[in-house]
Amino acid sequence: MAVITVKNLSKNFNVKLKEKGLKGSLKSLIKPKYKTIKAVKNISFEVEKGEMIAFIGPNGAGKSTSIKMMTGILFPDKGEIDILGLDPKKDRKRLAYEIGCVFGQKEQLWTHLTPYDNFKFFGAIYDIPEFQVEKKIKELTELFELGDFITTPVRNLSLGQRIRCEIVASLIHEPKILFLDEPTIGLDPVVKENIRVLIKRMNKEYKTTVVLTSHDVSDIEKLCKRVIIVNNGQIVLDDSMENLKYHYLNKKIVEAKMKEQVNLEDEDGITILKDKGYNLKVEVDTKKRSVADALKILNPDNIVDINITNVPLEEIISDIYKAGDKE
Amino acid sequence: MRKYLYIFKTEVMTNLQYAFDILIGFVSYCIMIFIFLNLWHYIYSDPKELINGYNMNQMIWYVIITEILWMSLGGRKLCKKICEDVRSGNIAYNINKPYNYVEYSLSNHLGLVTVRFILVGILGMVLGLVFLHSTPIQSIFQVIAVIVSCFLATVINILLITSLGLISFFIEDANPFYWIYSKMILVIGTLFPIEFFPQVLQPIIKYSPIYVVSYGPAKLFVDFSLDSFIGIIIAQIIYLIIGFSVCHLIYNKGVRKLNVNGG
Amino acid sequence: MLTEVKNQFKVAFTSIKYALQREMLNKVTFITNILFMILNNSCFIVQWIILYSLKENVGGYTLKEVLLLWGLAASTFGASRFFFKDAFNLTEVINDGKLDVYLIQPKNVLISCITSSVDVSAIGDMAYGYIMLFIYGISIKNFLLFTFFTICGALTITAVSIIFSSLTFWFGKIDIVANTINSLMTSFATYPDGIFKGVIKVLFYTIIPIGFINYLPVKIISDFNICYLLMVIFVAILFITIAFVVFYKGLKKYSSSNLMNVSV
Numbered sequence: 001m002a003v004i005t006v007k008n009l010s011k012n013f014n015v016k017l018k019e020k021g022l023k024g025s026l027k028s029l030i031k032p033k034y035k036t037i038k039a040v041k042n043i044s045f046e047v048e049k050g051e052m053i054a055f056i057g058p059n060g061a062g063k064s065t066s067i068k069m070m071t072g073i074l075f076p077d078k079g080e081i082d083i084l085g086l087d088p089k090k091d092r093k094r095l096a097y098e099i100g101c102v103f104g105q106k107e108q109l110w111t112h113l114t115p116y117d118n119f120k121f122f123g124a125i126y127d128i129p130e131f132q133v134e135k136k137i138k139e140l141t142e143l144f145e146l147g148d149f150i151t152t153p154v155r156n157l158s159l160g161q162r163i164r165c166e167i168v169a170s171l172i173h174e175p176k177i178l179f180l181d182e183p184t185i186g187l188d189p190v191v192k193e194n195i196r197v198l199i200k201r202m203n204k205e206y207k208t209t210v211v212l213t214s215h216d217v218s219d220i221e222k223l224c225k226r227v228i229i230v231n232n233g234q235i236v237l238d239d240s241m242e243n244l245k246y247h248y249l250n251k252k253i254v255e256a257k258m259k260e261q262v263n264l265e266d267e268d269g270i271t272i273l274k275d276k277g278y279n280l281k282v283e284v285d286t287k288k289r290s291v292a293d294a295l296k297i298l299n300p301d302n303i304v305d306i307n308i309t310n311v312p313l314e315e316i317i318s319d320i321y322k323a324g325d326k327e
Numbered sequence: 328m329r330k331y332l333y334i335f336k337t338e339v340m341t342n343l344q345y346a347f348d349i350l351i352g353f354v355s356y357c358i359m360i361f362i363f364l365n366l367w368h369y370i371y372s373d374p375k376e377l378i379n380g381y382n383m384n385q386m387i388w389y390v391i392i393t394e395i396l397w398m399s400l401g402g403r404k405l406c407k408k409i410c411e412d413v414r415s416g417n418i419a420y421n422i423n424k425p426y427n428y429v430e431y432s433l434s435n436h437l438g439l440v441t442v443r444f445i446l447v448g449i450l451g452m453v454l455g456l457v458f459l460h461s462t463p464i465q466s467i468f469q470v471i472a473v474i475v476s477c478f479l480a481t482v483i484n485i486l487l488i489t490s491l492g493l494i495s496f497f498i499e500d501a502n503p504f505y506w507i508y509s510k511m512i513l514v515i516g517t518l519f520p521i522e523f524f525p526q527v528l529q530p531i532i533k534y535s536p537i538y539v540v541s542y543g544p545a546k547l548f549v550d551f552s553l554d555s556f557i558g559i560i561i562a563q564i565i566y567l568i569i570g571f572s573v574c575h576l577i578y579n580k581g582v583r584k585l586n587v588n589g590g
Numbered sequence: 591m592l593t594e595v596k597n598q599f600k601v602a603f604t605s606i607k608y609a610l611q612r613e614m615l616n617k618v619t620f621i622t623n624i625l626f627m628i629l630n631n632s633c634f635i636v637q638w639i640i641l642y643s644l645k646e647n648v649g650g651y652t653l654k655e656v657l658l659l660w661g662l663a664a665s666t667f668g669a670s671r672f673f674f675k676d677a678f679n680l681t682e683v684i685n686d687g688k689l690d691v692y693l694i695q696p697k698n699v700l701i702s703c704i705t706s707s708v709d710v711s712a713i714g715d716m717a718y719g720y721i722m723l724f725i726y727g728i729s730i731k732n733f734l735l736f737t738f739f740t741i742c743g744a745l746t747i748t749a750v751s752i753i754f755s756s757l758t759f760w761f762g763k764i765d766i767v768a769n770t771i772n773s774l775m776t777s778f779a780t781y782p783d784g785i786f787k788g789v790i791k792v793l794f795y796t797i798i799p800i801g802f803i804n805y806l807p808v809k810i811i812s813d814f815n816i817c818y819l820l821m822v823i824f825v826a827i828l829f830i831t832i833a834f835v836v837f838y839k840g841l842k843k844y845s846s847s848n849l850m851n852v853s854v
């Protein structure tokens with residue numbers, strides 16, 4: 001049962017064009033010229049209940065705009081959105097009771113209050129009866145391990161603790177869908193991992209559908225089974241994480257330190273990435289040649305040190321971004 | 328000396344861009360003048376009538392001039408800037424430069440003031456002519472006298488406010504002092520000439536900065552006489568000297584304190 | 591329906607309470623701001639003492655009545671800025687995209703927005719208003735009327751600010767209009783209407799409704815008139831309704847907007 005259905009979604013923006021200098025400013029005041037930017041071009045996708053999807057793309061790709069349309073902040077120019085049977089444009093308030101949002105860069109909590117007081121406040125915003133709020137706070141405090149600092153004012157918390165509280169605040173009203181926009185931005189790796197574990201736990205426990213936007217590839221890799229990549233307003237990829245990795249797992253990178261200089265040439269299936277005499281880096285397309293072949297060319301006796309890795313997911317994704325740019 | 332002129336010119340250019348800000352100032356100015364136009368029209372049952380030696384037109388011109396001086400001054404901004412400079416330690420950097428902080432700050436702020444003075448001045452003159460149909464100006468000499476007096480008044484004002492700001496060397500927040508000073512000028516100096524105040528208080532006001540910073544130039548504009556001109560200019564020169572001295576005194580004391588504490 | 595309204599009020603009130611708490615963190619600054627504002631307002635008594643030394647009746651008001659006028663101007667100004675601070679920089683809120691966070695909550699966007707912060711020095715203005723009432727002459731009737739008019743006036747002032755700030759939805763950075771209207775209301779409100787002649791008086795009963803916020807109420811306090819009272823209430827309700835309508839029309843435009851600067 002799809003909880004989010006987006007069909008042929010489109011939105012354009014008009015940007016004022018201003019020429020240089022004083023004359024330009026005057027011109028733009030009297031007779032403004034506009035350039036149309038197609039922020040979102042005909043996007044369609046569906047999300048099932050309980051899915052955790054990554055909704056990613058380079059800056060300016062149209063993802064924030066799409067999310068704003070899904071949450072009712074902006075109205076689409078064309079297309080339909082159906083979230084839990086509601087149209088964000090017409091039922092904004094009703095929808096607000098069912099969704100939660102966490103913006104990594106915008107704080108929603110009152111900083112001089114404790115997380116506990118904040119949670120009570122959010123409970124009031126969503127019209128949740130007292131006893132239910134209390135119960136929920138207890139539950140989530142345990143789940144997100146907030147026990148130690150739930151009575152410390154938010155401004156005295158570390159960034160990681162704050163984000164955890166922000167996420168809990170957005171869950172008080174038991175939303176069916178949670179939009180997380182850059183939730184781990186600015187956090188150190190240990191804390192990031194901790195938050196990922198908690199989000200996964202929450203998703204398992206409550207079957208909350210999660211739409212995650214992040215520039216951190218490990219977030220996406222570790223949390224989401226499905227990836228939608230947006231670039232230039234269009235969906236460039238909508239596939240499972242497994243498939244994404246699989247299609248690119250055929251490439252291996254071999255880095256070797258040699259005893260003697262080797263003269264290498266590009267061969268079919270083997271691309272030289274770096275050749276600095278003693279240090280080599282080649283990319284092997286395992287669909288065409290095996291790694292063993294590549295090693296033979298290098299001559300195992302000549303090898304002092306060697307490293308064989310997959311193409312990092314980061315590179316895979318940025319290649320996809322770049323491919324989307326060409327269109 | 329030339330460097331101060333340069334600093335002054337640069338500030339003028341920078342501030343031409345704050346046209347929008349000035350527009351808002353225009354609106355408040357117009358509102359003020361409009362209110363006083365109505366107020367004095369009401370109080371004077373006959374425009375020719377003299378109250379405390381002034382007729383209706385003179386009273387309104389008086390407010391026009393004092394408000395031009397006050398609005399173009401930007402005193403609050405100046406005080407804030409000085410306090411910030413002291414608090415942030417910026418002032419320490421100025422010790423290394425081949426100019427004097429007080430004079431630098433003066434030339435800098437004069438740049439801002441000049442632009443506003445010209446603009447608000449024109450606005451004031453236009454409003455006055457449109458609603459009063461005449462000015463109390465009788466000669467070119469009077470015009471020059473008024474401009475000179477305005478200039479001196481502004482410089483004194485800037486110096487006094489600067490010295491108030493420099494108090495931040497010794498006290499955490501010097502803004503209350505500025506507030507008291509500005510309220511004094513506003514309530515006692517801007518709305519009524521000294522003659523409207525109780526006889527007992529008049530001499531005190533005459534010796535206070537209000538006389539040279541607000542009353543003086545406005546009086547010369549609405550009721551010029553050679554005697555009053557000489558009296559006001561002398562008072563202004565005295566205050567100019569006092570202003571410079573106090574500024575430098577506080578600055579030097581403050582800087583010494585900075586050096587002692589390591590800044 | 592009724593519980594919805596009750597809940598809305600509860601959240602708005604809690605929001606103001608928390609905003610106030612946030613300002614009270616530094617007790618010294620808090621008290622100083624209030625005292626300063628009271629002092630600030632008192633300075634202008636000098637002006638009126640001098641004017642009344644020239645004439646016993648200025649613009650149809652005695653000295654005591656003018657002080658009451660000042661007091662009411664201060665208390666309505668203070669109440670509006672205290673409870674609804676963000677209604678007075680609504681242009682900035684709209685242009686910086688700060689409305690988005692309220693759009694994803696199930697509460698009324700306008701109310702959530704304007705109750706999110708308080709202006710502490712405005713407490714001084716409100717206190718000053720009551721001090722002036724005390725000087726005028728305090729009685730239960732006066733106190734109740736004064737409080738009632740403070741509330742009505744504050745709501746009307748806030749509504750006017752919202753109406754003109756909402757123009758931002760259509761015209762972008764246009765805060766100068768709202769700022770001008772707010773300045774006009776604040777400045778004129780402290781002067782007796784009798785000194786003004788002509789067209790301007792029409793404005794006092796239309797777009798700069800200080801006639802209903804300040805002048806009529808003072809007349810009612812010194813000489814009770816049920817008709818005037820009903821007019822004041824009616825005008826307040828009228829302006830509040832217009833404010834909501836204009837704001838929500840603008841909000842709709844904001845969401846359907848295709849203008850880049852409105853959403854990033």
